[in-house]
Amino acid sequence: MKFVLPAIAASAALIAPGFAEARQITIETTLKNYGGNGAYVVLYVTDAAGKYRGTLWMAGGKAKYYRHLSDWQRASGGAPAEIDGVTGASIGSGKTLKMSFDLADAMIDAGYTLHVDTAVEDGRDNPSEAIVPLDASTSGKPVPGKGYVKSFSVSF
């Protein structure tokens, strides 16, 4: 799937689809076989100063569970506008979410960081369970999360 980032585009004017300086990134999130209901997984970006810049994807459609994604909630304020148009189904145990986004070139190697928060009903909440810099050096290298994420990778 291919998506653009309206939130980041609006706030930072860093990306725009079809521009020559846009770069496609692919984010792959594979969950462990934790054996429970579908996990809520949110992918979001902070800048070099640690400031929240936008949400790439929210897997999980029920707003009443969003408070369990506590770092995202704290960073973004949790307003519905933050995830408008970038929301999908929760991710089942052992399943993989693979998504592509168009990011502005200027965001690569510029101190931006990709965060993953996860939460599962009757399980545990994992704020910032994986944090990966948007850095050419880490491209394609999977890292494990500390909670439900088995591997998490960003490829340019």
Place this chain on the structure above:
Amino acid sequence: MLRRFHSLTGVALALGLAVIAITGAALSVQPALDRLATPAIARGVSVAALAEAVAARHQSIDSIRKRADGSITVAFTDGDIAGVERVDPATGMGLGDYRASEFTRFITNLHRSFLAGDAGRAAAGVGALAMLALTASGMIMLVRRLGGPRALFRPIPGAPAQRWHGALGRLAAAGLLLSSLTGLWMSASTFGFIPESDAAIPAVVASAGAPAPVGTLAALKTADVADLRELAFPAPGDSTDIYRLRSSAGEARIDAATGVALAFTPATTLDRIQDLVRMLHTGRGAWALGLWLGLSAAAVPVFAATGFLSWRRRRAARPRIAGNVSARSADTIILVGSESNSTWGFAATLHAALTAAGHQVHTGAMNDLAPVHARAGLLLILAATCGDGAAPASAKNFRARLAALNDPVPVAVLGFGDRNFGRFCGFAEDVSAAIAAKGWPQILPMKRIDRRSAQEFAQWGHGLGAALGHDLTLEHVCEPPKTFALELVEREDYGVAVGAPVAILRFRAPGTGAKAGPLPSFEPGDLVGVLPPGSPMPRFYSLASAARDGVLEICVRLREGGLCSTFLHALAPGDLIQAFVRENPAFRPARGSTPLILIGAGAGIGPLAGFVRANQAGRPVYLYWGGRSAASDFLYERELARHLAEKRLTSLRTAFSRGPDGGAYVQDRIAADAPRLRELIRQGAQILVCGGRDMAQAVTQALDPVIRPLGLDLAILKSSGRYVEDVY
């Protein structure tokens, strides 16, 4: 309308609702089990102390949370291991890994989403709405049927499926209303129709100092573990992060260095409602309520089964009218007032004949009378009579509806009844009079049909055809009931000497010994319909035995010129008859151990003797019976003497009209026993009367002065099922 809505909704959604209810009932046990496994948390331990004890055992703590099952869990990270463990709320000691039950998760998902994601969740939400509507409409119908909210806990008349449906319904209604309302709320909340929390969370700035040990933080020291919902720890290494402490009162944000509460967001009314709704639906935190809700839900599959049976019975009872056009486009309307199904059969014949003659015909129940019917050119009313001139089931609301109509329409009224009753076609007469009083034209004088006579019906058809200006031939064939063969095995004859022959006849299914077929199920007081040779019209007799007795027993008085009684009295053992059983649930002893007063005369003793015979429990039974002569027609004399000795019968009072001292009647015995009967009725006794119409009339007159001093009258006793009659 309400009944239609209730049946169709119920039948359509029965399976889905049963799944939601059974899984709900299964889940309802969980809070009670959890309560046994996890005792309530005692007050007196601070959140700071618990957090300190837990933090001492782990490298880093993410959160401490109180789970829905009442246990306290800690999410921790030790190096590469991220785990959740249960802890002792008093000491913080580890109690092993926390893992939610896989089975409960499965049942929960089946309950809230049929294992089908959002589509399933939506379906479950619709199910909650349907359950709410079914419960409400069911209760409204039950209240109407029993005669008002105060009568809600009276015995319910009707077939067994109907009785179970109503009796369980009134017990489960409150639980089901609560479950469906709260379920609806939760469904609305899931789909975002109800905002999750409207609390404004203020921004706070942490002091960013070096984090202090968690056990020293002032705001956590004053918080009690018993009130804890969740304590989220700050992210390790992030000095700007804070502790978030949630309780039912709200959420506090606590500085990790100073231990000061930087902000407190109190729970809003909406938050409290959400908490309350969750508790009321799941029973978590209210285990007794949970069990009660579960019991109520467990009744839903029974509603589905009994409701389906009743619905099918009603559908079968009303014959399908082929080519029934809508009332709006019909030129002729046939309205049917019927207690059983027979009048509908005549309506179907009339409908077909009129349709063949080129009319656009609509047939409906008299209860459905509406202004649209007055726009048709002709209204034909086929009205049966229930008992002594009362409206039959499908015409109870007709008079009220008629009163509300103003546009006159030509009418013909046809009454169906039985000349043996006091007011032959009494209800049809009332209807005809009401129509005349409104000044509506009647194209034919009202005609009465005696005992479903096809000839009389055909005559009326000729008259109707003449009035309409064309031929109309009505050839009605009564649908024969499904009969089975019975073989007479034994007969006892009484009363020949006094000119009133009565026979006790015992039948069984044909075949000898083990080859004899089974009898259908019946109880004393039910009816057997006997088809005499040469007549399609069944005659009904009250049963004196139950199917488990192995014989079908009736008590038949020979009537002069009576086709069926003559036929039955001429039977010899080995002869066969064709018969069918009809339930008569209204004429049965109420359950329980309150006294029974049985009153009868002549052959009316049949079902009463059956009730005595079935009284194995030995409840007090007082039998009053009248005959002609102790020497000639004392029916069941020896058997009753045995029942007296076995305590199945408490007392027997007989009256013989040709007795030695000028004779007496059963009502004389009642008058003489007034004090005793009054005391029995005070104790809640039920009175069952069986016999001829004159005897029943005399009995009511004799009973009236007996019960007046109790502040009661027969109408009150009848309405509560404590005075029932089987009169012929």
